[in-house]
Amino acid sequence: MTDPTATPAWKALQIRSASIARIRELVDQDRSEFRNSVAGVEVDFSRQRVDTTVWAGLKALVEQCDVANLRDHMLTGSHINTTENRAVLHTALRLPRESALIVDGVDIVNQIHTVLDQMAVLAEHIRDGTWKGFSGRRITSVVNIGIGGSDLGPAMAYGALRAYSDRSIAFHFVSNVDPTDLTETLRLCDPESTLFIIASKTFTTTETMSNAQQARSWVQAAFEAEAKGDVVSRHFVALSTNAQAVANFGIDPANMFGFWDWVGGRYSMDSAIGLSTMIAIGADRFREMLDGFHAVDLNFANEPWETNVPMQMGALAVWNRNFLEIETTAVLPYSQYLSRFPAYLQQLTMESNGKSVRTNGESVGYNTGAIYWGEPGTNGQHSFYQLLHQGTSVVACDIIVIARAQHDLGEQQDVLVANAFAQASVLSLGISAEQLAKSGVSVDLIPHKVMPGNRPVSIMLCQELNPYILGVLVALYEHSTFVQGAIWGINSFDQWGVELGKKVATGIGESFSDLDLLRNFDESTAHSVKRYLQLREGN
Numbered sequence: 001m002t003d004p005t006a007t008p009a010w011k012a013l014q015i016r017s018a019s020i021a022r023i024r025e026l027v028d029q030d031r032s033e034f035r036n037s038v039a040g041v042e043v044d045f046s047r048q049r050v051d052t053t054v055w056a057g058l059k060a061l062v063e064q065c066d067v068a069n070l071r072d073h074m075l076t077g078s079h080i081n082t083t084e085n086r087a088v089l090h091t092a093l094r095l096p097r098e099s100a101l102i103v104d105g106v107d108i109v110n111q112i113h114t115v116l117d118q119m120a121v122l123a124e125h126i127r128d129g130t131w132k133g134f135s136g137r138r139i140t141s142v143v144n145i146g147i148g149g150s151d152l153g154p155a156m157a158y159g160a161l162r163a164y165s166d167r168s169i170a171f172h173f174v175s176n177v178d179p180t181d182l183t184e185t186l187r188l189c190d191p192e193s194t195l196f197i198i199a200s201k202t203f204t205t206t207e208t209m210s211n212a213q214q215a216r217s218w219v220q221a222a223f224e225a226e227a228k229g230d231v232v233s234r235h236f237v238a239l240s241t242n243a244q245a246v247a248n249f250g251i252d253p254a255n256m257f258g259f260w261d262w263v264g265g266r267y268s269m270d271s272a273i274g275l276s277t278m279i280a281i282g283a284d285r286f287r288e289m290l291d292g293f294h295a296v297d298l299n300f301a302n303e304p305w306e307t308n309v310p311m312q313m314g315a316l317a318v319w320n321r322n323f324l325e326i327e328t329t330a331v332l333p334y335s336q337y338l339s340r341f342p343a344y345l346q347q348l349t350m351e352s353n354g355k356s357v358r359t360n361g362e363s364v365g366y367n368t369g370a371i372y373w374g375e376p377g378t379n380g381q382h383s384f385y386q387l388l389h390q391g392t393s394v395v396a397c398d399i400i401v402i403a404r405a406q407h408d409l410g411e412q413q414d415v416l417v418a419n420a421f422a423q424a425s426v427l428s429l430g431i432s433a434e435q436l437a438k439s440g441v442s443v444d445l446i447p448h449k450v451m452p453g454n455r456p457v458s459i460m461l462c463q464e465l466n467p468y469i470l471g472v473l474v475a476l477y478e479h480s481t482f483v484q485g486a487i488w489g490i491n492s493f494d495q496w497g498v499e500l501g502k503k504v505a506t507g508i509g510e511s512f513s514d515l516d517l518l519r520n521f522d523e524s525t526a527h528s529v530k531r532y533l534q535l536r537e538g539n
């Protein structure tokens with residue numbers, strides 16, 4: 001893995017970043033080079049703080065960091081997840097049925113479509129009422145129990161595609177071990193007509209298994225004692241790679257939909273983990289979503305820099321992060337249906353690139369993963385946009401705009417989109433003291449009304465939000481995340497940083513019933529545990 005800072009391109013970009021013009025000056029030039037489109041999503045980088053020299057420099061950086069070579073290794077099943085010795089093949093999940101991909105001696109495309117077909121049968125039986133609960137009632141509530149990639153993708157997809165969903169079925173997503181999450185959800189469900197989807201790649205995650213066991217007890221309590229085993233088979237299915245653990249839980253293996261260790265949790269919404277999505281929108285629509293993913297895969301795999309949108313998106317993120325020293329990126333979907341899209345991207349981007357060690361074990365000597373966050377527009381405008389406009393932190397903004405509303409409320413869609421474009425303009429161009437003075441603003445107020453602008457903004461514009469476009473949007477960020485990690489020389493596909501916290505939590509939990517164990521922890525933890533126990537007991 002090349003040290004990116006050692007490449008000529010990095011050095012040239014560092015020099016350029018010291019003299020790059022402000023966005024206000026740049027937008028007066030021809031910006032057509034910075035506009036592109038892929039599979040129905042028009043991406044406009046014209047409000048990014050780049051010029052032709054920077055663009056050529058980023059192209060050179062991608063070449064000198066050999067990103068295309070690592071991409072090709074990923075697509076063909078090399079074990080690029082080196083610390084876990086695994087392939088990274090979420091792209092295989094959306095390969096057409098007639099494709100073939102041999103990995104470790106196995107044609108995985110056949111396996112993938114076998115699972116998709118099994119999912120489709122279940123989804124159809126839930127949707128048409130063929131699948132009955134233990135007492136013979138059809139399923140009208142589906143509860144996905146999972147966390148991280150086993151929750152965020154399905155929950156986001158259901159939110160994004162509600163307009164395409166079967167409205168006779170209510171979908172819920174339980175993730176937190178906080179008793180509130182499951183309890184408040186079960187209040188909305190009837191055990192006789194509820195299907196629980198236990199989504200867990202490992203089928204060992206504490207939060208998920210705790211909630212799953214509680215849900216099982218809740219359902220079984222609704223039926224006579226002798227029915228216990230059969231009840232589970234009619235009200236529980238599993239999504240996992242761990243068949244033994246699924247069987248141990250009591251779920252019929254026939255009701256388990258598998259995936260593979262080469263599907264990372266944060267890259268799994270288009271695997272069996274997407275079962276709730278398929279039940280909601282149907283198998284045909286789910287396959288349209290897969291086609292959207294695949295269209296971007298083809299662009300990423302085959303297009304040269306000039307038309308390779310994910311490659312440009314990822315390289316631009318590195319420019320903003322490492323050369324303009326912008327620490328956070330706000331994803332601002334002007335679409336209420338996409339309100340959980342920023343949350344989904346948080347795991348995708350930050351669990352992938354929140355790393356400070358290169359694949360060869362050396363510490364990086366440069367910044368890596370930016371902080372991704374965001375809320376839908378126009379809501380954010382009434383919340384944090386003040387900081388975006390006049391704060392001391394410069395935030396890069398990805399604004400997503402959907403042209404056609406799925407509901408007709410007169411001019412409201414036009415108002416929404418006008419706000420999106422207005423924010424892009426003001427964030428990137430600002431307004432100067434001279435402009436304010438000319439417009440008659442009082443001298444004492446001018447300093448308070450100056451908007452520095454120069455905030456880099458991308459606009460992603462699509463005609464409508466449908467399953468295909470959702471697949472396109474997700475795949476764009478998946479591959480942008482890949483490009484960033486490849487340039488930084490880090491492993492974007494492991495997540496060792498989350499393991500220690502889980503282990504320490506187990507130890508602290510044990511101390512609640514044996515205070516002597518607190519000697520194993522620092523004084524602050526011991527104090528917190530003691531106060532918690534006192535408060536819990538009402539003291």
Ligand code: F6P
Nearest residue numbers: 147148149150200201202205265
């Ligand atoms: O946060 C750590 C993590 O392993 C994520 O990568 C994963 O998506 C989540 O926990 C849930 O894991 P599982 O699907 O195995 O329950």
